[in-house]
Amino acid sequence: xxxGWRPKPGDKVFRPPRVxxxxxxxxxxxxxxxxxxxxxxxxxxxxxxxxxAVVAMGATPIALGVAGILFIFTALTYAEGTAMFPEAGGxxxxxxxxxxxxxxxxxGWALMLSYIVTISISAFTIPSYLGFFWEPLxxxxxxxxxxxxxxxxxxxxxxxxxxxxxxxLNVGAAIIDIATQVSLVVIGFILLFNPSLLFxxxxxxxxxxxxxxxxxxxxxxxxxxxxxxxxxxxxxxxxEKKVPQALVLMIVAVLVIFAGISLVSLSAMSxxxxxxxxxxxxxxxxxxxLPLALxxxxxxxxxxxxxxxxxxxxxxxxxxxxxxxxxxLASHKLQPSALSRVHxxxxxxxxxxxLFSIVGVIILxxxxxxxxxxxxLGALYAFGSLLAFILAHASIISLRVTKPELxxxxxxGWNIKVRGRELPLTAVLGSVALTVIWFIVLVxxxxxxxxxxxxxxxxxxxxxxxxxxxxxxxxHLPRQEETSK
Numbered sequence: 154x155x156x157g158w159r160p161k162p163g164d165k166v167f168r169p170p171r172v173x174x175x176x177x178x179x180x181x182x183x184x185x186x187x188x189x190x191x192x193x194x195x196x197x198x199x200x201x202x203x204x205x206a207v208v209a210m211g212a213t214p215i216a217l218g219v220a221g222i223l224f225i226f227t228a229l230t231y232a233e234g235t236a237m238f239p240e241a242g243g244x245x246x247x248x249x250x251x252x253x254x255x256x257x258x259x260x261g262w263a264l265m266l267s268y269i270v271t272i273s274i275s276a277f278t279i280p281s282y283l284g285f286f287w288e289p290l291x292x293x294x295x296x297x298x299x300x301x302x303x304x305x306x307x308x309x310x311x312x313x314x315x316x317x318x319x320x321x322l323n324v325g326a327a328i329i330d331i332a333t334q335v336s337l338v339v340i341g342f343i344l345l346f347n348p349s350l351l352f353x354x355x356x357x358x359x360x361x362x363x364x365x366x367x368x369x370x371x372x373x374x375x376x377x378x379x380x381x382x383x384x385x386x387x388x389x390x391x392x393e394k395k396v397p398q399a400l401v402l403m404i405v406a407v408l409v410i411f412a413g414i415s416l417v418s419l420s421a422m423s424x425x426x427x428x429x430x431x432x433x434x435x436x437x438x439x440x441x442x443l444p445l446a447l448x449x450x451x452x453x454x455x456x457x458x459x460x461x462x463x464x465x466x467x468x469x470x471x472x473x474x475x476x477x478x479x480x481x482l483a484s485h486k487l488q489p490s491a492l493s494r495v496h497x498x499x500x501x502x503x504x505x506x507x508l509f510s511i512v513g514v515i516i517l518x519x520x521x522x523x524x525x526x527x528x529x530l531g532a533l534y535a536f537g538s539l540l541a542f543i544l545a546h547a548s549i550i551s552l553r554v555t556k557p558e559l560x561x562x563x564x565x566g567w568n569i570k571v572r573g574r575e576l577p578l579t580a581v582l583g584s585v586a587l588t589v590i591w592f593i594v595l596v597x598x599x600x601x602x603x604x605x606x607x608x609x610x611x612x613x614x615x616x617x618x619x620x621x622x623x624x625x626x627x628x629h630l631p632r633q634e635e636t637s638k
Contacts, residue, residue: 186389186399187406188328188466194379194407195330196275196467198414199282199460201372202435206428209368211358213424214415216365220372221408223590224379226583227542228404229565230549231379232397233577236563237552239389239396242481243379243474244545249485251548251555253628255616258487260544262612264478265509266537266605271471272513274530275464276301277520282437282460285453298520305517308469309510312476313496313503330466333459334410337439337452341417344443351420358424367597370590373539379403397563414439436460472510479505486625487616532598536605539591546584550576 202213209216234247242249242257245264249257280300284291290300360368379400389395418427418435421442431438436459440452480502483493496503519526552559554574565577595602620627 186396187402191331191403191406191463191466194403195334195410196278196463198411199434199436199464200274200278202415202418203427203431205368205372206424206435208360208364208371210360210364210424210428211355211419212360212365212368213427214355214412214419216368216372217411217415219369221411223373223583223586224407225404226579227545227587228379228400230546230577230580230583232400232563233561233565234545234549235396235400236394237559237561240481242478242485244541244548245478245482245487247548247552248544249487251551254485254487254620254626255628256544256548257485258482258612258616259609260541260548261478261482261487262609262616263537263540263544265475265612266533266608267541268471268475268478268537269509269512269516270530270533270537272305272468272475272509273301273516274534275467275471276304276513277517277526277530279304279461279464279468281434282457282464285457295521298517301517301520302514304465304468305472305510305513308465308472309506312469312472312506313501314499330459330463331406331410333455334414337436337456337459338410338413338417340443340452341421341439342413345417345420345439347420351416354419354424366590366593370535370593370597373535373587373590379542394562472506472513475509476502476505479509486620486623489619529600532600533604534601535594535598536591536601537608539587539594543584543587543591546580546587549580550584553577 202217205216206213231243234244238246238250240246242261243264245257245261248260277298280290280297282291284297289296291297359365414436418439421439422431427435427438436456437453440456443452479488479492480495481493482488483490483505492505492508493502494504495501516530517526519529549565553576557574565579567578568575569578569581570576595605617627
């Protein structure tokens with residue numbers, strides 16, 4: 154209806170300000186993706202090897218090998234999912250498209266727990282390794298914990314300035330670390346490897362079936378860098394090609410190095426020594442066991458540098474991953490929108506980076522006075538990541554059934570046909586095996602059980618009230634055009 158009113162000369166007309174949406178820059182390539190992912194996976198060998206040996210004893214290489222197969226299955230699932238949906242979010246993104254918003258949030262919230270622990274435990278371990286050069290860093294809980302907090306805050310500032318700058322740090326450190334790890338494996342095989350001794354140490358110290366299964370469960374926490382690559386897809390050039398390439402590259406590097414170090418470790422130490430004296434420092438135990446004094450003298454400082462730099466990468470990768478995950482969840486209205494705010498100059502999610510770096514620092518406070526702080530951090534490590542991996546496999550299977558028409562630039566092979574639908578065998582086997590492992594962790598590890606369940610319950614409560622306030626359904630399905638874009 155025309156009222157006849159028209160603005161007159163001199164009238165002030167109110168126009169609402171235009172809202173600008175800043176997007177993340179696509180600047181990353183295969184090298185940056187690989188180094189960020191390897192920062193998480195490669196760092197875990199410095200404590201996962203000892204943790205597995207505590208329960209798996211002589212079967213430690215077997216437990217790591219079985220977990221490595223599951224790692225391959227999971228990496229391939231992430232390759233197909235990220236090629237379909239080259240956006241930040243990882244398993245949370247897959248679950249949102251494959252199921253609905255509620256399942257997507259559950260996957261994302263579980264991942265958030267994993268990232269927070271990754272940030273804190275990686276930074277917390279750095280000073281103890283660097284204590285080789287300055288002993289107070291290892292001997293003083295106060296000094297070591299304070300140094301860990303400073304590391305997190307410095308990396309937070311670098312991440313706010315820009316992901317390209319931090320990726321340069323990742324690539325350089327990853328090259329040095331991989332070269333040192335390979336050198337350690339080669340020297341260890343030349344000087345220490347004894348097939349007969351290794352055979353007896355494995356089978357003379359074979360664990361019970363229960364401990365072997367638990368060892369595999371703990372070994373699964375060693376392969377948690379997959380998510381970091383997927384989280385960075387939205388900042389990657391040609392992510393549908395480069396993310397799968399980086400994932401395949403990491404599969405090869407990780408399995409070769411992990412297999413080598415685990416075999417050399419049991420040649421250098423008995424399972425009892427690995428599970429006790431060197432449980433928190435297994436790689437240093439290998440260097441200390443070298444028969445040639447010159448090699449030991451050279452490799453000891455190299456191992457200290459190696460551990461410090463790779464754990465620095467892991468801390469940085471965890472911070473990158475959780476900030477991008479928060480950006481994705483908030484962008485899809487799974488969390489308050491303020492968390493998705495991107496800096497107008499640096500184009501990075503500075504709110505999420507600031508918030509969760511502070512949370513990572515707070516988690517380290519018990520390190521000033523609690524002797525079991527490191528163990529408690531490790532107990533939480535598996536809960537979130539395994540749950541996220543299970544939902545990632547389930548989402549890819551669901552998408553094969555409900556949306557077979559979606560373009561898949563990277564498609565898993567080894568398919569089985571069920572009612573005319575091609576289901577990836579690796580995703581099926583991975584989801585079943587990881588579900589069993591997750592329940593074993595849930596039953597046998599009381600700290601991670603209760604802390605993890607409380608974390609998930611708190612997240613679901615926040616999600617419920619946020620969605621109610623925003624007048625959104627709890628289990629909203631993504632629109633067809635959103636899924637297929």
